[in-house]
Amino acid sequence: MDLSPIRLSLEVSVAATAVVTLLGTLVAGWRVRRRGVIFELLDGVFLLPLVLPPTVVGFLLLLMLGRASPIGEFIYQLGLRLVFSWNAAVIAAAVTTFPLMYMTARAALEQVDASLAEAARTLGAGEGRIFREILLPLAWPGLAAGMVLTFARALGDFGATLILAGNIPGRTQTLPLAIFFAVEAGDTQEAVRWSLVTVAISLAALGALNLWTRHRTGLAMRVVQQD
C-alpha cells in the first residue's frame, strides 16, 4: 500500500506550520500596537485568505506564480519550480493558514501588558530583546494554540492545494486529495482508511495541545501552592 499521502500531508503541514508560525508571529509582532488606517487595510490583506474560498486563493496564487505572470516567469528563470510541486503544496497550505496564525499571535501579543515592554525599554533593552525575552515567553500559550490550529488547517487544505499543486501521487497528493480521488474512483474502502488516518492525526494534535496546556496549568498551580 502506498503511504505517500500520509507522509506528504505530514511534511507539507509541518513545513507550512513552521513557515507560518515564524512569519505570522513576526508580522503580528510588528503590527501590534500600531494604529492607523493603513494598518487596518493591511489587516484586510492579511486576513483575505481566511474569507476567500480556498479554490479562489489557489487560483490567484496560480495566476501569480505561474509562468504567465512576470513574477512566475522570474522565478522560473531562477530555476525554481513553484507550481505543481511539493513547494506549491506548502505555499498553498501556508497562504490559507497564515490568517489563523496571524490573528492568534496578534491577540496573544496584545494581551501582554504594554508597560512590561516600556519597563524593559527604560532598563536598556532593544526591541529585539524585548520581543525575545518578554513578549514571546508571555504570549507563548496563545502562540502554541495558534500553531495547533495552523497545523490542523494545513492538514485539511484541499482546494488551494489542488489548484496550485495539482494531484500528483507521490509528489503533491496529500490526504484530502487522496480521499477525494478515492471517492471519485469509487474506492470507498481507501477513502475511509485515509479519513480515519486524518482524524487520528488531528486528534493527536489537539491532544498534544491539551496535555501541554494542562502541564502549564499544573505548573502554575504548584507555584501558587508554594506560596
Next chain:
Amino acid sequence: MEFHAEFAAQRGQFALEMRLRTSGARVGILGESGAGKSMTLRAVAGLLKPASGRIAMGGRALFDSSGGVNLPARERQVGYVFQQYALFPHRTVAQNAAFGLAHLTATERDARLRPLLKRMHLDGMEGRYPGQLSGGQQQRVALARALAIEPQILLLDEPLSALDFHVRALVEKELLDTLAAFRGVTLYVSHNLEEVYRLCDEILVLARGRVLAFGAKDEIFLHPPTAEVARLTACKNISRARALDGMVEALDWGLRLRLGRTDARAQFVGIRANHVTFADAPGGENVFPCSVVESTETPFRRTVYLRLDDAPDSGWHLQAEVWKDRWEELKNRPAPWHVRLDPSRLFVTLA
C-alpha cells in the same frame, strides 16, 4: 547637578506644558488624575516624544528639539517605577532586578545586585516569582530593578497607590529611606498631598497640563501663589477678598482681617483648617464670634464646620481641624464660640 525639563507635549486633545528646573533631590508632582503627571514622567523617560523643548540632566541632554537630540528610552539611564510595578511575571526576583544589567559579566552583576537586594530586604527571595510576593515586596523589587542601572534620575509613578492601606505607612517609611540614600533627582508623582509632603523637598502643582506652582514644599503650603493651588493643596478655607486700609476684607466671610504679610492686589484670602484656632474670650486680633454647624471625626482629629455670625449668607464658612483632646475641652462651651485666625497663618493670593 541641575535637572531641567522644559517642554511641550501633545497627546490627542491634551496638551502638557512642563516647566521644571531643579537641583533639589526630591520633587513631588502633585495633581489630580488627568493633570499630566504620568505624561511628564513618560516624556522624561523617553516613552513619549515632546513636540518641543529640552530635557537635560547636568550637561547631558536627553531631549532637545533645537539640537535635534532625542535619546531612545534604552539609552537614557532613567529609573522608572511604574504604578502597577510592571514586573516581568515569568522572571524571578533576581532576574527582574538584573534585567537592566545584561551588559555586565555575571560576576559584576552579582557584585552590584547582592548589596542592593540586601538593602531592599529582598535577600532570600531571589528565586521567587512576582506572583508569589506581597504588594510591598513587589514594590521593592520594582525599585531595586530601577536602581540597579544606577540612574541619575528616578521616576516614581504613584508607587504606593497599589498597596493596601495598612501596609502603606510601613512601605512609605522604607521608601523614604531608599530615596534619602539615592544620589540624583527623584520625580515623585502622586495625587496624595500628605504622601508628597512627607517624601519630597519640592512640590510642583500640575492641573490641566499646566504648572500652577513650583517651589519648596513649605513655601507652597504656607503661601500658595493662587487660590487654585491653595485648593489643590487641600486648603479648606478660601474667600474672595480685597485690600482695605492695610487690612484685608474677606467678602465671603464678612470679616476684616489683619495679616502678617499682605498685598494691595489681593484677590483671595485663605487659611488652612489645622491653623484655625479658638480664643477663650471675645476681643483680640482676628477673633470673631461663630457657632458650630456640625462636626465629623477621624481617628485622631475632629473637623468642625463653623458659621460666622457676621457672614453675609447662612450655611458654614470655615472648617477647623482640632485634635481630639482639644475638642474634649471645647465641646461643652456655651455659644457663641470665638474663632481666631492667626495673622501669620493667613495668606492672600493675587489670582
